Amino acid sequence: MDDENMVNKLARIPGSLAHILTCYRQNQPRVQNRSRIPQGTLREMNSATANSRSGLLPPGFIANKSLSRMAFSAIAPPRLVTSKVSANPSEATRPTTAGPYDQKKSASVTRSTTPAPKAHARNNSHAASTMSRIGSTTARPTPGSYTASVGHGARPASALAHSNSSLGLRKPLGSSVQRPATSLDTHAEDGAGSVLPQKRKGTQFSSINRSSSCPVAPEDSHRSGSICYGSTAKLLVPFEAGPKEGVNHPDQDSLKALLDPSNLPPKPPEAFQNHATPSKSYSVPMPPVRTPRSPKRPPPPLFLTKDSSTPSSNQIFQNNVDTEWNHESRERNMDEMFMTFMTRMTQQGQEASGWKDSVEIYKSRISELEKARDGLSETNLSLKVEMEHLKQQLTTAENAMKEARREQEIALDDLDRRQRAELESIKQENKKEQDATAAYHREQLRELKRKFDSEIEDEKAKRVRDLSQLTSQSAMDVQKSQIELNNKERELASLRTDFENLKSDLDRERKIVHDLRHNLDTSNSNSVTLESTIRALKARIEFLEGGREEQSQAFESCNQRMMDALAETEATKEKLRKEETLRRKLHNQVQELKGNIRVFCRVRPPLNNEPATMIAPMQYPDDAEESKEINVQGPEEKTSLGAVTRKNHTFSFDRVFGPSSQNAEVFDEISQLVQSALDGYNVCIFCYGQTGSGKTHTMSSGDGMIPRAVHQIYDTARGLEEKGWRYTMEGNFVEVYNENLNDLLGNPDELDKKKHEIRHDMQRGKTIITDINTVELESPEMVESILERAAANRSVAATKANERSSRSHSVFILKLKGENHITGERSEGTLNLVDLAGSERLSHSGATGERLKETQNINRSLSSLGDVIAALGQGKDGGHIPYRNSKLTYLLQFSLGGNSKTLMFVMVSPLQAHLSETLTSLKFATKVHNTHIGTAKRQARVRDC
Numbered sequence: 001m002d003d004e005n006m007v008n009k010l011a012r013i014p015g016s017l018a019h020i021l022t023c024y025r026q027n028q029p030r031v032q033n034r035s036r037i038p039q040g041t042l043r044e045m046n047s048a049t050a051n052s053r054s055g056l057l058p059p060g061f062i063a064n065k066s067l068s069r070m071a072f073s074a075i076a077p078p079r080l081v082t083s084k085v086s087a088n089p090s091e092a093t094r095p096t097t098a099g100p101y102d103q104k105k106s107a108s109v110t111r112s113t114t115p116a117p118k119a120h121a122r123n124n125s126h127a128a129s130t131m132s133r134i135g136s137t138t139a140r141p142t143p144g145s146y147t148a149s150v151g152h153g154a155r156p157a158s159a160l161a162h163s164n165s166s167l168g169l170r171k172p173l174g175s176s177v178q179r180p181a182t183s184l185d186t187h188a189e190d191g192a193g194s195v196l197p198q199k200r201k202g203t204q205f206s207s208i209n210r211s212s213s214c215p216v217a218p219e220d221s222h223r224s225g226s227i228c229y230g231s232t233a234k235l236l237v238p239f240e241a242g243p244k245e246g247v248n249h250p251d252q253d254s255l256k257a258l259l260d261p262s263n264l265p266p267k268p269p270e271a272f273q274n275h276a277t278p279s280k281s282y283s284v285p286m287p288p289v290r291t292p293r294s295p296k297r298p299p300p301p302l303f304l305t306k307d308s309s310t311p312s313s314n315q316i317f318q319n320n321v322d323t324e325w326n327h328e329s330r331e332r333n334m335d336e337m338f339m340t341f342m343t344r345m346t347q348q349g350q351e352a353s354g355w356k357d358s359v360e361i362y363k364s365r366i367s368e369l370e371k372a373r374d375g376l377s378e379t380n381l382s383l384k385v386e387m388e389h390l391k392q393q394l395t396t397a398e399n400a401m402k403e404a405r406r407e408q409e410i411a412l413d414d415l416d417r418r419q420r421a422e423l424e425s426i427k428q429e430n431k432k433e434q435d436a437t438a439a440y441h442r443e444q445l446r447e448l449k450r451k452f453d454s455e456i457e458d459e460k461a462k463r464v465r466d467l468s469q470l471t472s473q474s475a476m477d478v479q480k481s482q483i484e485l486n487n488k489e490r491e492l493a494s495l496r497t498d499f500e501n502l503k504s505d506l507d508r509e510r511k512i513v514h515d516l517r518h519n520l521d522t523s524n525s526n527s528v529t530l531e532s533t534i535r536a537l538k539a540r541i542e543f544l545e546g547g548r549e550e551q552s553q554a555f556e557s558c559n560q561r562m563m564d565a566l567a568e569t570e571a572t573k574e575k576l577r578k579e580e581t582l583r584r585k586l587h588n589q590v591q592e593l594k595g596n597i598r599v600f601c602r603v604r605p606p607l608n609n610e611p612a613t614m615i616a617p618m619q620y621p622d623d624a625e626e627s628k629e630i631n632v633q634g635p636e637e638k639t640s641l642g643a644v645t646r647k648n649h650t651f652s653f654d655r656v657f658g659p660s661s662q663n664a665e666v667f668d669e670i671s672q673l674v675q676s677a678l679d680g681y682n683v684c685i686f687c688y689g690q691t692g693s694g695k696t697h698t699m700s701s702g703d704g705m706i707p708r709a710v711h712q713i714y715d716t717a718r719g720l721e722e723k724g725w726r727y728t729m730e731g732n733f734v735e736v737y738n739e740n741l742n743d744l745l746g747n748p749d750e751l752d753k754k755k756h757e758i759r760h761d762m763q764r765g766k767t768i769i770t771d772i773n774t775v776e777l778e779s780p781e782m783v784e785s786i787l788e789r790a791a792a793n794r795s796v797a798a799t800k801a802n803e804r805s806s807r808s809h810s811v812f813i814l815k816l817k818g819e820n821h822i823t824g825e826r827s828e829g830t831l832n833l834v835d836l837a838g839s840e841r842l843s844h845s846g847a848t849g850e851r852l853k854e855t856q857n858i859n860r861s862l863s864s865l866g867d868v869i870a871a872l873g874q875g876k877d878g879g880h881i882p883y884r885n886s887k888l889t890y891l892l893q894f895s896l897g898g899n900s901k902t903l904m905f906v907m908v909s910p911l912q913a914h915l916s917e918t919l920t921s922l923k924f925a926t927k928v929h930n931t932h933i934g935t936a937k938r939q940a941r942v943r944d945c
């Protein structure tokens, strides 16, 4: 009673669960779900709710927890879950009053919760039509709608609903329905005890989720009314089995039958499966099910679980018995249950006939399949034939392929052979090219070697030339130093002389002073004497004034004697002039008698750095007498018997000067030729000999022939002044180098650059050189400056090229013009002092390049000189004399002819090393010496007086 009171109290609370249940009981439309809850259940719920609110847990709460949850879930508004989407909505919404054997309205069962319209379309071809689930719709709410079906394809995913729709659930309760055995299924049967193959359990024919991985959560399952059974699933079975649900017995056996997997509908035939869509949705021909409609409202649902804690159906039933329901309603229920049972029985009968129809359908299907199998067999046979044909083609193709492979191998072999042959030929060509390239490179190497050798030779020759140039430069420097030393010595001597003179002057002054003092004394005494003399003279005047006539006569006699003396003096001078003319004539005759070309030989002394071992043996047989011979021992020669012998070469000249001879002695011999130049003759004195033999020393040294000649000329000219002669002297100093004329008194920078031409006045016998500096020698001292200037220019030129003194001819030209103002005579002579270049032979010099050119020019000019002398010696004065063969002979044309006097110095080196050149020079000089040049002609004119 307390509970009832409590329930009543709760029922009065609007919105409370008890209130809702009360309203529901009174058929008041307060909620959509009009579930009828059994009193017992309601009481339990009320009790649980009360306990819950009071915070006390009633006994068995835990065991009944899920049940309580189900209770809440049961009163919740039905949830619409689409478990199947019919391909034909009209069919889905069609009432379940369709004919049970209408195949178009056969049930369609799907496992998928997703719509699969195509599956329905395909199933149509197998006479599987969509079967709308029989059940109530939302438009017709059912109070116990845990299995609330859907309208228009939307219904809760109720497992029971599936059960109803499946074939298995249409069978009578407690019996398993085996699907028709077909030939296709035989292989799938596993033992006699199994009603269905194990693999088919829980497969396509049931929408009951058997695995623990139920797609719907347990709680959701409660709401949706689906059944998930497994290890953790709780079973929710609608107590109120709606007519469309097919579960009309709330007893335990019926529930077990529902849950028995063997009651699931059989697997559709394989042929059907073959045509099933991948969506795993398929249709099976369903036996016609006639859905009975419950004439009355179904009893209130009974909540059951599979758990042991759930009271069994008997208990429930016992509880129901214990409830306070009235008997009338129970009788009504029993009647209804009986009616339902009867309906079910009738339905089962109808289903049995439906199964028979299904068997018939299966049989026809089997026959169709057998036909199909026959067709497939034929197809298989044709395919085999085709396979055989293909095998033959394959064999043929393999043979062809082998043949092609063999041909390809042959072709590859040929190609390989050809490539080897080509490779071999390429190798041979490469080898030839390499040989040719190597030969070409060897030739280039040889050419380069030759080129480098020649360059090395040139460089060596150049170095040798430079060395020689340096040597000669140093020799020149030594010579210069020696000249400077000589000058200094001369200056010192002159200073000493001056000192001596000053000393003597001082002595003389002292003597003069002494004399003056003495004279003063004498004068004093003389003055006394003079005074006495004056007195005596006064007495004499007085006496003479008495004898004037006698004195006049004596004066006239003295004057006459003086006039006689003057006449006698004039006669004497005239006689002297005549004697001078006669002397010149006689001098010239003497010179002519001596020969117009004379040869002197001079041997220079050994130098300090030349020991006696280097000196060649030379003897001077007539040194004490005339000194005209020289004996030279030739180089050692081996006789046929092996004895070493030396030839004696004796040469005879106009004069031979030995090593001890001095320039003064030499000049004495040539001074007469200088006099001849003063007398108006052309004189040519040249030195011939090899380099270093003493030519420059003889000709141009401080006491050489040139300065001595100038001094002599000055002295002679001064002496001739009293005889009426006045002389003017002009000097030129030129150089013939490489057949070019250079002015040694000009600008040194113009050496070898400025061109000078030689012009001859054939009528006057004069030679003119263009653009040449002429120095008038006003004093004999000027010749020294001339010589120094020329030597300086040659040294400058030597630094530019080589030793010019030995590689060029130098010609000092002194033009002497004399005029006798008494007699009117004029003379014009030329003195040429020539220092020839070294006469060494080309083969001995070993010269190359520029030096070779010099040597060739030197040899040519010396050879031309010899030719000219030889031509003159042959008496061809009127004939052709080859003066033009060289610049030197052309320059000396009027000094080498018949009216000129020529003196040749052959200079000899005392060195053994120069012996060969010495002999050559002496032989050449002998030839010149043996030449007789015709009578010289004096260039003198006598002015008509």
Ligand SMILES: Nc1ncnc2c1ncn2[C@@H]1O[C@H](COP(=O)(O)OP(=O)(O)OP(=O)(O)O)[C@@H](O)[C@H]1O
Residues within 6 Å of the ligand: 479, 603, 604, 605, 607, 659, 661, 689, 690, 691, 692, 693, 694, 695, 696, 697, 698, 805, 806, 807, 836, 837, 838, 907
């Ligand atoms: N009679 C001599 N007495 C002393 N020394 C001499 C004599 N003759 C030559 N010499 C010396 O010998 C050296 C060579 O003489 P020199 O230069 O005159 O020869 P060269 O024939 O003129 O040579 P180059 O042809 O090169 O001019 C000089 O040092 C010179 O002083």
